[in-house]
Structure formats: C-alpha cells, structure tokens
Amino acid sequence: AQSVTxxxxxxxxxxxxxxxxxxxxxxGATPYLFWYxxxxxxxxxxxxxYFSGDTLVQGIKGFEAEFKRSQSSFNLRKxxxxxxxxxxxxxxxxxxxxxxxVFGTGTRLLVSP
Amino acid sequence: DAMVIQNPRYxxxxxxxxxxxxxSQTLNHNVxxxxxxxxxxxxxxxFHYYDKDFNNEADTPDNFQSRRPNTSFCFLDIRSxxxxxxxxxxxxxxxxxREGNTEAFFGQGTRLTVV
Numbered sequence: 001a002q003s004v005t006x007x008x009x010x011x012x013x014x015x016x017x018x019x020x021x022x023x024x025x026x027x028g029a030t031p032y033l034f035w036y037x038x039x040x041x042x043x044x045x046x047x048x049x050y051f052s053g054d055t056l057v058q059g060i061k062g063f064e065a066e067f068k069r070s071q072s073s074f075n076l077r078k079x080x081x082x083x084x085x086x087x088x089x090x091x092x093x094x095x096x097x098x099x100x101x102v103f104g105t106g107t108r109l110l111v112s113p
Numbered sequence: 114d115a116m117v118i119q120n121p122r123y124x125x126x127x128x129x130x131x132x133x134x135x136x137s138q139t140l141n142h143n144v145x146x147x148x149x150x151x152x153x154x155x156x157x158x159x160f161h162y163y164d165k166d167f168n169n170e171a172d173t174p175d176n177f178q179s180r181r182p183n184t185s186f187c188f189l190d191i192r193s194x195x196x197x198x199x200x201x202x203x204x205x206x207x208x209x210x211r212e213g214n215t216e217a218f219f220g221q222g223t224r225l226t227v228v
Contacts, residue, residue, distance in 0.1 A: 034216065043117075043203055043219035044156070051215075090155060096210055099144050099163045101217055103155040 002027040002093045004104035012110040013081045021076040021107050023091030032094035033074045039087045086111045116140050119220035134189040134223045136204030145187045148203040199227045
C-alpha cells in the first residue's frame with residue numbers, strides 16, 4: 001500500500017526567506033505525486049504534480065518541487081515566501097492500480113513578518 | 114466557474130438524524146472521491162468511484178454510504194451521525210489514468226456539525 005510522510009507538522013519562515021517542505025513517499029511502482037495547498041475552511045488547490053520526465057517541476061504561485069527516486073522524496077520549495085503563503089500544505093501519492101489518492105499528514109506553514 | 118460543487122457549505126444535523134451531502138461536477142470526470150477531514154488532520158479517503166467500480170476503504174464505518182446516480186452527481190449519506198462524525202467532507206474528481214492528466218479537482222467542502 002502507498003503512504004506519504006511529511007515529517008514537519010509546523011514550519012515558521014520569515015517573509016522573504018526561502019522555504020522547503022519535506023515529503024517522503026512509499027509506493028512500489030512509479031509514483032504520481034502531488035502537492036496541494038489548503039487555506040482555512042477551504043478545499044484543496046493543486047500546486048504542482050509529477051508524473052514522469054523532468055524531475056524538477058514548476059507549479060503555481062512560484063512553487064517548485066524536485067522528485068528524487070533514490071530518496072523517495074518530493075520536496076516542495078519556494079525561493080521567497082510571501083505572507084499569503086501561510087496555509088496547510090499536503091503531499092499526496094496516487095495508487096495507479098486503484099486510482100486512489102492518499103495524502104500525507106500535512107505541514108502548516110506560518111510566515112512571520 | 115466552479116467545477117466541483119458541494120452543497121451545502123455548512124450543514125448542522127442532530128445526533129442520530131440521517132444526513133446527505135451532495136457533490137456535482139461539470140468536468141465529466143469518471144473518478145470521484147469522498148474524503149473526511151477533521152480539524153488539523155489530513156484528508157482521509159472514505160470511498161471512491163473508479164469508472165463504474167465503487168471502492169470502499171476498509172476502515173470506513175458502515176454508518177457511511179455513498180451513491181452515484183450518474184457521472185455528474187455523487188452523494189454521501191451518514192445514516193446515524195455521531196459527534197465524532199463532525200468534520201469537513203471533501204469531494205474531488207479526476208480523469209482516469211488512461212485518459213491522462215489525472216490531477217484531482219476539489220470542491221470547497223461541506224462542514225458538518227453534529228449537535
């Protein structure tokens with residue numbers, strides 16, 4: 001069965017500083033990986049996805065993520081964080097056999113002035 | 114324009130009184146998901162429809178049922194809500210893998226309160 005681990009429950013970053021959110025996955029086949037963002041009381045919005053090809057993927061709002069098969073990781077990065085980036089971030093992996101999308105536990109990002 | 118629409122956004126129900134949450138989509142996607150998300154937790158998959166197959170997660174309580182009368186609509190029925198069922202319920206849709214571009218699109222969610 002697939003699983004996703006996000007080791008950081010909370011992260012605080014100063015506005016303008018760089019950001020990296022960690023994600024490790026466990027899946028036997030080639031993974032389909034996603035990062036979603038959720039603002040309080042809202043649904044989830046897709047930031048970016050990796051299916052195949054270039055291991056560095058660009059997303060919306062200036063985010064990017066790098067797929068590293070050797071480390072089973074798909075970390076999310078942003079060079080300069082804005083106060084509006086404060087939200088909950090979820091990494092997810094798709095079980096391609098059953099088309100089942102499973103989420104990690106999430107990382108809450110706080111942005112300090 | 115909203116593509117995955119959940120109604121209502123907020124639902125208050127009495128303990129033990131059946132309640133139905135609805136989800137509709139304009140994307141003509143074959144896959145639909147229902148997730149339960151409790152405060153400060155990850156979305157937990159309850160069920161999903163993959164083409165014509167219904168997939169029930171092993172740990173989804175029997176109290177939860179789902180119906181999908183056609184491609185566009187999906188319902189989550191909670192037969193006898195308990196206080197522990199208070200949560201945000203999220204609906205999502207996607208294409209199948211063979212159709213390509215299988216990202217999931219989420220609705221805004223329905224926040225269920227049980228009193």
